[in-house]
Amino acid sequence: MTDQPSPPRGRPRDPKSHAAVLDAAFTVLEREGYAATTIERIAAQAGVAKQTIYRWWKGKAPLFMEVLARKANQSVQLPDTGSFQGDLTALLTGTFAAVSTTLRPLMRALAVELLQDEEFAGAMRDVFVQRRRANVRALVQQAIGRSELPVDTDVELVCDLVFGIMWYRLMFDHAPLDKCAARQIACAATAAAVQNNV
Amino acid sequence: MTDQPSPPRGRPRDPKSHAAVLDAAFTVLEREGYAATTIERIAAQAGVAKQTIYRWWKGKAPLFMEVLARKANQSVQLPDTGSFQGDLTALLTGTFAAVSTTLRPLMRALAVELLQDEEFAGAMRDVFVQRRRANVRALVQQAIGRSELPVDTDVELVCDLVFGIMWYRLMFDHAPLDKCAARQIACAATAAAVQNNV
Amino acid sequence: MTDQPSPPRGRPRDPKSHAAVLDAAFTVLEREGYAATTIERIAAQAGVAKQTIYRWWKGKAPLFMEVLARKANQSVQLPDTGSFQGDLTALLTGTFAAVSTTLRPLMRALAVELLQDEEFAGAMRDVFVQRRRANVRALVQQAIGRSELPVDTDVELVCDLVFGIMWYRLMFDHAPLDKCAARQIACAATAAAVQNNV
Amino acid sequence: MTDQPSPPRGRPRDPKSHAAVLDAAFTVLEREGYAATTIERIAAQAGVAKQTIYRWWKGKAPLFMEVLARKANQSVQLPDTGSFQGDLTALLTGTFAAVSTTLRPLMRALAVELLQDEEFAGAMRDVFVQRRRANVRALVQQAIGRSELPVDTDVELVCDLVFGIMWYRLMFDHAPLDKCAARQIACAATAAAVQNNV
DNA sequence: ATTTAAACGAGACGGTACGTCATGTCTTGAG
DNA sequence: CTCAAGACATGACGTACCGTCTCGTTTAAAT
Known part of the structure; x- marks a missing residue:
């Protein structure tokens, strides 16, 4: 069968x-x-x-989606530094390094496409965005397990915060995505996660 | 003379x-x-x-920049609710309301352009992005004046956090930009601002 | 009235x-x-x-018609050498001199227009072509008066012969419109005029 | 090889x-x-x-040159009536028939182009004009062979006479290009050819 | 059957010239 | 000394082609 x-x-x-x-x-x-x-x-x-x-390929968009897949398929080793903030800093440092160099033109290109094609936006969301968010989600769960973060932490908001800044800087180029940025953003995300009394 | x-x-x-x-x-x-x-x-x-x-107009991009200018020139009344989080919630509620309805197609269109044209990206940054960031900056300064936030608050990071999420949701459409979102994001931003021990 | x-x-x-x-x-x-x-x-x-x-002016064509009128309004002194062939040679020598120098670009330009506009072709025919043909007609009448040419000489054919070659060479530029050409054409025209037993 | x-x-x-x-x-x-x-x-x-x-095709001109080539490629059967004037009358009758009907708009169109483009004028001269003149040249040679025309007959002038009138009437439309015209022009050309004492 | 290669229909692109129209200035002769 | 008529320079306007470009499809022949 x-x-x-x-x-x-x-x-x-x-x-x-x-x-x-x-x-x-x-x-x-x-x-x-x-x-x-x-x-x-x-x-x-x-x-x-x-x-x-x-x-x-149906066009430029799916083609470049595959290109990005090739370049970004290195499976990320989830860090475990003992603290959520440390873990997130480590994860973001790696992510930002790739995203601000090799992957940068690809991600900008794909952004162009998904902004103009609802369907393609969905595909991108399901494949890339979710994969990256999953990493952060895992860190949050880990931290909740360690009672470092409240059980009702708004995971999605943390993800939005982190990747929102990433895409924002990718688009407007007004600030770097370097190690320092990773540290700052991890710090902000931690603060936001801890105090999520909505 | x-x-x-x-x-x-x-x-x-x-x-x-x-x-x-x-x-x-x-x-x-x-x-x-x-x-x-x-x-x-x-x-x-x-x-x-x-x-x-x-x-x-030199092309579609500058044309739509002027269209956006027309649609977005309603001067924003800076709120003063007494607390930074309240002010920010109020500001974002208004901003998100516009951005997720009338301005949405415009901002996505302009994003397409600025992702492909460095020069145009600069123009957009200088005109629109800065104007919106200025509003948030003003709120932060107000809060610092009230000793609600530390003097060395990383204003830019707060801006990035807020508008990062906004653009991110504008792009991927995975979560709404409604009143609730404004409250949550204001809360997260406040937490991050307060505890900005980098 | x-x-x-x-x-x-x-x-x-x-x-x-x-x-x-x-x-x-x-x-x-x-x-x-x-x-x-x-x-x-x-x-x-x-x-x-x-x-x-x-x-x-209604357009390029009438404008250039007036330009040509200005340049070509020197009234031609009809020659009288005693023989038709001599008269014709003299007339053509003068005509060709103008037509192959100053008037050349004008006549080519006007030809472009009249080939594309029936109405303008009529205007040109009535004004310029007829004026030039009248000179030749006068010479032929003169010659008939001197019994040098038969009374039933086909005047129009003689005109066509002379100005046909002129325009033909103006168009294709394959042979000059000089003194020698004037002599040859006058000779040919005379031969044709004399023996017009159709 | x-x-x-x-x-x-x-x-x-x-x-x-x-x-x-x-x-x-x-x-x-x-x-x-x-x-x-x-x-x-x-x-x-x-x-x-x-x-x-x-x-x-590089433009309208070469395109219409090929159109004319299509329409005009019927190989002309050179007549042999026994006399130069007869031959020429026959040839011109056929030529004029085509030129004053089907080929008329094409030739006027191509004239417009060659009057404005020196290079194209050269191409037209080499291809079409020469082909038609060759027919008349052949008739003249034939007549010279029959001692009907002097050995030093000015072939080119005869060609100019014949085709000059043809183009002249094509341009100005002041007289027809019919059988009668063919006869008259052949007669005039013969007279001019016989008496070519330059 | 996939490949390369090139022609194809479609239609947007930035650009140019057309001929018209709107605005303001200037020049005339009539009141 | 007005003042209307009309010529003028300037330049924006709608229209229509220009010749180039890329798209995505199709057709053959070569692999």
């Missing part, structure tokens, strides 16, 4: 083309910016036909 | 055209979404020539 | 503007070619408002 | 589009006149994208 994934007939998908497209997409994005990143240019950079891209 | 700004020669700019374009831009944005909002369609909706739009 | 053309009220037409436009039209035509000769550019060159041109 | 023009890769040119454009160009020209014949309108009439026209 297993779902036969279909008998593999015909020429199989060329993994080199697949990878070339993902690499090219990232390269073009970095070099030329998202506005200038057209399917045409990606195909040219990858040495691949446009049709090959359209065959496997 | 005043600076004569030059005698106004030639046919003066038609204020009806000006207004028609701004109205049309907003109408099309709401009806069709930002992706489908082209200069061509705005011109058609406004009953105005494309050239007339290009004459006065 | 004469039609009072109305008392001349208001500011009279500025003859300087009038002349400036005609000069500018010719200058721009020579410098930039007919394709690039727009009303806009003529107005700029003349230091005159576009409206001032549209007030007095 | 032939010059491999490259193996034909990719989708081949759609002959239906090609033909549709040529047909549409002619249709629009006839229906609306050359002034109103824009690339945009031709594309619409042909049910073809503008880009498809620009891909294959």
Whole structure:
């Protein structure tokens, strides 16, 4: 009763083309910016036909979603420093490091898409946003377990606080997302979590 | 001895055209979404020539910046409830009300632009973001004056916290920006502000 | 009972503007070619408002018709060398000299217009073409009077022959319109005129 | 050792589009006149994208040159009636018939272009004008072979005479290009050719 | 069957010239 | 010395094409 994934007939998908497209997409994005990143240019950079891209991805948005998946799939090791604030600082330091360097153009690109496409916004929310929030949720649960935070801590608000600032700074670039920022934000989040007497 | 700004020669700019374009831009944005909002369609909706739009605005981004300016220029009355948290709740309630209804499509549209254009991002930051942050800053100063908050309160972090969550929810739509949200966020911000031992 | 053309009220037409436009039209035509000769550019060159041109001329075509009139209004002195061929040679030498130098760009420009506008073609035919043909007709009548040519000489065919070659060379530039050409064409025309036994 | 023009890769040119454009160009020209014949309108009439026209032709002029080539490629059967005048009458009768009906709008259109573009004028001269003149040249050579015309007959002048009148009447429309005209012009050309004592 | 390659229909883009219209200034002759 | 008529410079306006661009689809031939 297993779902036969279909008998593999015909020429199989060329993994080199697949990878070339993902690499090219990232390269073009970095070099030329998202506005200038057209399917045409990606195909040219990858040495691949446009049709090959359209065959496997519905457009720029899903393509870059996969690029981001590739770049961000390093599973995060949840820290355990003993204190919630320490854990959060550690987690954010790592997250911010990636988000403010390699992932930065990708996340901005994907933001452009999800702001214009409700459906894609949903996909992004379910996949990336939730994954990152899950990490913070885990830390909160850990802290609640240690009685460091109240049982009725508003986990979602803490997540919003943390990732709100992250996206806000990613968008407007008015302040860095460095180690110091991680510390400050962790501190603020802890304070907010502790005193959640709404 | 005043600076004569030059005698106004030639046919003066038609204020009806000006207004028609701004109205049309907003109408099309709401009806069709930002992706489908082209200069061509705005011109058609406004009953105005494309050239007339290009004459006065460099593109969609500056046009919508002016639309937002029109919609958002109602000067905000800074509240004074006696407590920082109360003031902030009041301010955010009003802000969120506007931002989650009329201004929502505009802010999302402008986010799309500023994510793709560094220069425009700067303009937006200087004009809108700073104006809103100024309101919060004022409340913080008021609270410091009342010794409700420490003198060395990290004002910028408080602003980031508040507007970070606002933009984050505007983008991902995973949680509302209602009265309740305003209360919760004001509470969290207050907690973070009070205990800003970095 | 004469039609009072109305008392001349208001500011009279500025003859300087009038002349400036005609000069500018010719200058721009020579410098930039007919394709690039727009009303806009003529107005700029003349230091005159576009409206001032549209007030007095219906478009490029009538404007250049007047320019040509100015340049070509030197009344031709009909030659009388004693022979038709000699007379014709003399007439054509003068005509060709003008037509292949100063008048060349004008005539080509006007040809462009009349090829696209039936009505304007009629106007050109009545004014310029007929005037030039009249000169040849006069020579033919003179020659008939001297019994040099038959009474039933097909005058129109002679005209067509002469001016046909002229326009043909003006258009395609494959052969010159010089003194030698005048002699050859006069000779051919004479031969054709003499032996017009249709 | 032939010059491999490259193996034909990719989708081949759609002959239906090609033909549709040529047909549409002619249709629009006839229906609306050359002034109103824009690339945009031709594309619409042909049910073809503008880009498809620009891909294959540099502009209106080369496009209409190909249209004319299509319409005028019926190889002319050189007549041999025994006399030069007869031959020329026959040739011109056929030529004038085409030129004053189907080809008329095309030739006027192309005249407009060549009058404004030196380079295009050269192309037209080399292709069409020379082809038609070659027919007359052949007749003259034939007549010289039959000792009907002097060996030093000025062939080019005869050509200019014949086609000069043809274009002149095409432009100004002051006289027909019918059978009678063909006879008269052949007669005049013969007279001029015989007596070419320059 | 997937791939590359290139042509295709569609339509938005920024730009230019058109011819008209609105505004204010200037020049005239009539009251 | 008004004052209306009309020419003028300036420049905004609606309209219509320009030629270029990217989109997403389609068609063949090569792998």
